[in-house]
Amino acid sequence: AVDPSDKKALNIVMRQKLFAVATSRDVAAFEELFRYYGPRVRAYMAKLSRDGQLAEELMQETMVAVWNKAAQYSPDKGNVSTWIFTIARNQRIDHWRKTNRPDFDPNDPAFVPAEIRPADAAFDMNEDADRLHRAMQTLPPEQLELLKLSFFEEASHSTISEKLGLPLGTVKSRIRLAFAKLRTALEDRS
Amino acid sequence: MSIVHHLDEDILLDHAAGTLAEGFSLAVATHLAVCPECRERYAMIEGAGGELLDTIEPAAGGDAGWQAVKARISNAPLPTAKPARRGASGGSAPVLPEPLRSYVGSDVDAIRWKPMPGAAQFIIPIRDGRAVARLLRIPAGKPVPEHTHRGMEMTLVLSGAFADEDGTFTRGDIEIADGSLTHQPVATNDADCICLAVTEAPLKFKSWIVRLFQPMLGI
Ligand SMILES: [Zn+2]
Ligand SMILES: [Zn+2]
Incomplete structure (x- = not known):
């Protein structure tokens, strides 16, 4: 198991697990993602409602979506925690407001891309996540x-x-x- | 022309947290589509959300949750590919970026504008009903009647430009107004101004004639 306080190691391991889910539908890798994120997503869902059964259902919906959408993840969507947070948030909006959350589409011809990032962007991202973690403390x-x-x-x-x-x-x-x-x-x- | 009127962190936070009404989120997401600068700040704010999820006190739930999810993913068919997007028909980029284009149902050339005095509008269907979103087409050189606001108003320019007390707004620029601002946006002379305008409450017009017709316009 990963030490959750070592953010850089955690990010790298979680990305590997997600990659295994995306490319080879690896249930064992998914179980590790589930054991780590499931209780966190459940806690996040419970913040909006005292209904434990509902929090459980929304957590399960979120984790099934993680399984289904694993191939859509890319490092420019942030680290795995950020990506799963956005899926969980959209589940909450979907459930409580019966509405969709408008989002931009990087493949849209009207989308305006940023200047090309340096080749070590993925490395920077691990660094950034780590720096953000420490800054938030x-x-x-x-x-x-x-x-x-x-x-x-x-x-x-x-x-x-x-x-x-x-x-x-x-x-x-x-x-x-x-x-x-x-x-x-x-x-x-x- | 590059964007000069951006979004503040408090609005970006509401969008990231999921608090913002759908109509306002539509304006924010469409601005993000054309503004790499706000996207970078937005990525940091969503990153803060991920960080909070990471550090939340986990709520253990026994093994039943895993068993249920495992059963669902083993029985689920492989997800189907996303349907092709309504793209631009020609080679040029659409005027309306996603997600706005899907909400409107077409790009600007196929919109069924509804005439209103001095302008044209198209009401965009919004499911949550907490804010009204509309496209406005203001003829070149013409003003929108002077008004103030009963709540938040977001205006995102899509083509042409307008100017008011807060400056000049061109494609991609977004203006956030509330009860503290009285303004009279005027389209610049070179072209009609098409913008997305989102309001959470009817505007307060200065002119009694406009107020008289206001219920008919729904603005
Ligand atoms: Zn911006
Ligand atoms: Zn206004």
């Missing part, structure tokens, strides 16, 4: 709290401002501060 608690409320409880800025008794402008500026800090950490490639 240095966020002040009140900034981290805002991110958790947004990502886990889908609280709107006005809900957050009521909940924390803060003016709306403060909520927004705190969010911008948090990401400015993360961005500085990512740009600081020493």
Whole structure:
């Protein structure tokens, strides 16, 4: 088993497992992904509802989608945790709002690509994930709290401002501060 | 021309977290399709979501969950390939990027515009109903009546340009307005301006004549 606190190793192993699922429908590799991400996705689903059975169902839907869509994963979608987070989030939107989540399509002829990234982009990405992980641990608690409320409880800025008794402008500026800090950490490639 | 009016982190966060109403998410995703700069910041924000999923306190659930999923994936047929996208018919890139083009059902040349005084509009079907999304076609050199807002308004330019109190907006530029802004967007003289406008509440027009006709326009 991988040590979850070693992010770089975790990212690399999880990408290998996902690659094995995509290319050879490797059930053993998928089981390892499931043992790691299943309980996390279940916890994420439970943040929005006290209904344990529902959280279980949404987790299972998410993991089946991971199996089905494994071939669509590519490193430019972020690390495996980020990719699975987006699938889980879309399951939540689908269930709670009965609606789709509009997303851009990199294969669309109207899509505007970025400048070509350096050849070691995949290596950079492991580095970036690791740097992001460490940067998030240095966020002040009140900034981290805002991110958790947004990502886990889908609280709107006005809900957050009521909940924390803060003016709306403060909520927004705190969010911008948090990401400015993360961005500085990512740009600081020493 | 490159984009000068971008999205702030708080809006990108709402889109990444899934909080934003579908209509606003449509505007955000369409801006992201044409703006590598915001996409890079957005990737970091989704990365923060992945990081939070990684560090969440796991909720163990026994072995039944794995057994159920294992049974489902062993019996599932191989996923079928995605159907081909409605692409551009000619060689040139479409005016409406995805996901907007699919929501509208066609590119701009096949839209059935509904006339309204001084402009034309097309209401885009949005399933969640929390915000109204429409394409507006403002004739070259013509204004949209001066108004303020009862909630958030997002305007994304797709072709042509408009100018208002906040500057000039060309293809890809996005303007976020709320009750603190009163503006009168005017299409520039060179071409009609086609834009995606998303509102969560009816606009507040200054002119009583416009207010009189407002219920008929649905704006
Ligand atoms: Zn942008
Ligand atoms: Zn307006």
